Amino acid sequence: MKEEIYPIAIEDKMKDAYLNYSLSVIIGRALPDVRDGLKPVHRRILFAAKELGLLHNRPHKKSARLVGEVLGKFHPHGDSAVYEAMVRMAQHFNQRYQLIDGQGNYGSIDGDSAAAMRYTETKLTEIAEALLDNIDEETVNFIDNFDGSLQEPEVLPSKIPNLLVNGSSGIAVGMSTSIPPHNLGEVIDASIHLLDYPNARLDTIIKNHLPGPDFPTGAMIVGDDGIKSAYENGKGKITLRAKSKIEKEGRHKNLIITEIPYQVNKAKLIEEIAGLVNKGKISEVSDLRDESAKKGIRIVIELKSNADPELILNRLYKYTSLQNNFRINLLALNDKKPVVMGLLEILEHFLDFRKEVIRNHTKYNLNKSENRYHILEGLKRAIDELDIVIQVIRNSQSKQEAREKLMDELNISEKQAQSILEMQLQRLVGMEFEKLEAERKDLEEKIKYYKNILNNEEELNSVLRDELKDIKKRFSDKRRTEIISDDSKAEITKDDLIKEKNAVLSLSYRGIIKRNEEYKNLREAKNDYLISTVEGSSLDQLLFFSNQGEVYNLQVHDIDEHHGLATGDNLSKYLQIPIKENIISLNILAKEESDSKNEYYTFVTESGLIKRSTADEYRTNYSHIRAIKLDNDQLINVEKTDAEQDLFVVSKNGYIIRFSGNSFSTTGRNTLGSKAINLSKNDKTIYFNTYSPDDYLISISEDGRANKIKLSNFKAQKRNGKGIRIFSNTNYKLAGAVKAAKNDKLLIAAKNGEINEINVNDVPETSPGGNMYKVTQELEFEKIVAVEKIIEV
Known part of the structure; x- marks a missing residue:
């Protein structure tokens, strides 16, 4: 062949190559499918586990066996990528409902890595099998694997709304997804409500069925505006906060952290708290220890006798990962295209998918039943005309001749004639004949039922509704994450970090300001005099009015507290006032508006x-x-x-x-x-x-x-x-x-x-x-x- 060279602009070639690469990452690696909520690697792990027979009621097998199966047949990438994905599906602190039942060291919430795949063992969980139910019965499309030697499912026929139930996170090219996990029972209740009322309002679903995410580590969501925004527009931000309690131990109080925000490393969290104590940002802590065990998390923060637990907790929320933000971006693949969807849209896509799966499964069962019924009709005809059948078989020189004569004599199909020839003599016993007849009548009812599903939308919805109720009954559990609807509590303000106590402030003629708890501790410097004092709370606001008509604002707690013989600080330490401007009045404004009415x-x-x-x-x-x-x-x-x-x-x-x-x-x-x-x-x-x-x-x-x-x-x-x-x-x-x-x-x-x-x-x-x-x-x-x-x- 003659070699030809075609000139092409490098920017066009780069653009084309980059688009192909980004499309490959988006579809083939980073984003989950809205139907089964899985990325390709997770889907292949579950399918390969089923093919290996690693079902929940069977023994575990080495993880390396499953990883090798996935790599060799479906996922031509690195073994660490497959194993890490498999490990994450087995971690109770990462998955709201685990899809892999791991045995051995599968890592910890402290950030410890899992043991090597040659040491750990694995199998499917029961809920994972619900994602694979009926996969061999023509419910979903199968496509060629990477070398065309095998077939793999394009999507799993998942009976579970897994995209919402277990959530997903991933970074593609130019986009990312961050979908929080939810409570299975709540998602199913919302799905059933939408099935019954296709025009249901989002507010109704949030209020009555699905109030928000439910994380495997529990904790609290503070404020619901971010939830509503995410469910409506597909994007939002929520504030996660640890759960805690106060325990008394003699004269001391201990602050006990019992649940931490999702995906927070417990060991690093304890390091953060210790760092605050060492730097003096929290000075009222006398001891810090981790008493966590299999029963759950228990971080003990031992406080000094004069400590305010609420104040300490607010400081921990402000300066550590005990409180953090979780960004929600409901981005998933729909018809192989990345789409940001709201909650109703995700639920609608899942319901539509399940209806399609049920139709496919029903068609498969209908076809199977009709084929069997056709065979039984032939066997019944043969038993009714038994003498003719015996005569034809005796007088035939070959199977083909016998099959053709039976088709002619009994007016039956080739399949029916073949089944007559393969029929065992014991079927001629009266009891066996009754069994065949009972099976035929049962098939008549099934065929009628399957056709009703395919021809009646209400019947299809009824099947889907019963299926969802069954999944809820089998796998639903209690909500773990508490939701506090008041958004004002989400932000830790400076006032939340300050202990409220009485404050007396003085201002001297030479501009020295001092804060104390009592009047008796106020003192002026030598050759100076106090000319103004105000009293209030450490959370109140100080107003400094100037001769130029300006008012300068400070919080009382911004002024350093001085004790004993200390005389205070120059006002210039706190306020930058122009040279030609003088403070003429000091006033205090109460924190609560009702107090200044x-x-x-x-x-x-x-x-x-x-x-x-x-x-x-x-x-x-x-x-x-x-x-x-x-x-x-x-x-x-x-x-x-x-x-x-x-x-x-x-x-x-x-x-x-x-x-x-x-x-x-x-x-x-x-x-x-x-x-x-x-x-x-x-x-x-x-x-x-x-x-x-x-x-x-x-x-x-x-x-x-x-x-x-x-x-x-x-x-x-x-x-x-x-x-x-x-x-x-x-x-x-x-x-x-x-x-x-x-x-x-x-x-x-x-x-x-x-x-x-x-x-x-x-x-x-x-x-x-x-x-x-x-x-x-x-x-x-x-x-x-x-x-x-x-x-x-």
Whole structure:
């Protein structure tokens, strides 16, 4: 032959070769068939085991015998691939319903490998035989094996919805499948419901029959949104969590892990827990041991006497494989094409397949019965005309002549004539004749029954329904995996990792913040003073309001807890605040919204605007948000208030106005305020607080003069008035004002940074519009720039 060379683009050749390769991997190796739920290697292992006679009620045989049978006849790949697939079908922690009954070392949940195939033995389980039932009775198509010397089944006639029951996982080219195992009884109940109600809704099946996957290792599924998504669209994600219990041992409590998530290596899991303990992430553990045995898993985590088991468990869920995610991708081959299917579609394909298998099996039985009936009809005719039969046989010179004469004399077929010639003389006995007649009548009933199945859809469905019920009765067991439908419990938040306890926080004039459990342990640093304290829970939220209208957010437990003489940390450790921005108010917001109901934050700006918003407006996960809309203005203070109490505002030029809180409306977070005080051209507000009649207003001027006036002396006015004069001399400018009691102490800060304190008792008391007096002769400040009430603990 003349050699011819045809040019071809390498990209076209590569594309063609890669497509052929990927198709081979997808169909011939990596993906299961929707009908029997098996990949080719698993199907060949089961079929070869049946051919070898390795049935569940017979003795085991060496695994190497079965592996060799599979390799030599059906699966021309590596022996390790076949053996590993066979081992997995025998592992109770991997298969929800084992298809191989293994004897010997078949590996462990700790990741130990199985012994070599020459040491282990194998045979089919009873449930595996249900996948192979009637395979020799023309129920499924057979195809050539790899060398054309033998035939193998294209698919097994599985009576079990194995794709869902045992699940499957595999990586093909450009796609992968991840199908979780399910409870056999639940899958069959769902199949029967769909058989009875072809238009059944998915929600009904999930609610009444098939709530979700059921893993061989038990554990829990937390949340059902991922299940619904997977069953509807074929894709979803579920959260698996270990099961545990708490056991008391004297003063101590032990955390016992009894079930772990699917496909988690127990030995590695224990290493993960030990690693957390060694790194100090979990410090309350005194011992860790594995007490697992044949009865089941038992990991003992011995806790110290002060440990909180729930808190420890949440940390283990967060940082170890005690909780993990399982991705669901219901991808399988349908008519040799990879398709992502929903639950209803998978069940429909299985039911359609089983109907086809039942039809094929019925046709096989009908044909067999009709052939036998035809023979019996000939034998009956021969017995009725026995004299003719004897005469024909005596007078014939050969079998062929006798067969042809019988066909002519009795008007029968060749098969019937042949069966007459092969009939034994004992069949002429009366009892034998009665048996033949009984068999003939029985066959008449069977033929009628088989035809009814083939011609009546309802009868076919009835056969399938009875078959499914029988499988459920034989193999169904209890659900192992608990499903918690609340999806909010699936995510372990930071709050779940923190022990809830009382928290007292202080902020000093120089920006030092400290957290403790009690007020008595709060201390300021040298040459510093506490100016703000709040109390709540370690799970609450801290809000830092700035003069630029921002609110910075921290969780209370984010602040390090300090004990004894420790003074705390600089606020800059926790918050990145711009240089020109100052924190003017520290507040605490309860974790639960119900606890902050009817609470408000009220804001006052330098220009005299006031605004109130609900506390929950500031509940956020962001590091900071806008607290108020400002227009060339800045905040002077933020106070937690109700919606009705009286408020007062003080200006730099020495005016105060008191008005009712219900004189303005509550608005949203990012809004401007209403006018609180009508300021003159060169004036601005410097202080704002809630009115309390027994407290005093202490006013301090920039040059160190002061007075105190009981707040009850300032009568309520309408909002947006000019207010009342605090002191008579119009030349004084206030450095600051505070609300305080008689025995309180005040911090006075000078422009040069020097700070000092004075007692409220030392400040002269006057009436509104009275004089201002030098507070103390010892003050040698430059211009005073700030006044704060000192918190004493």
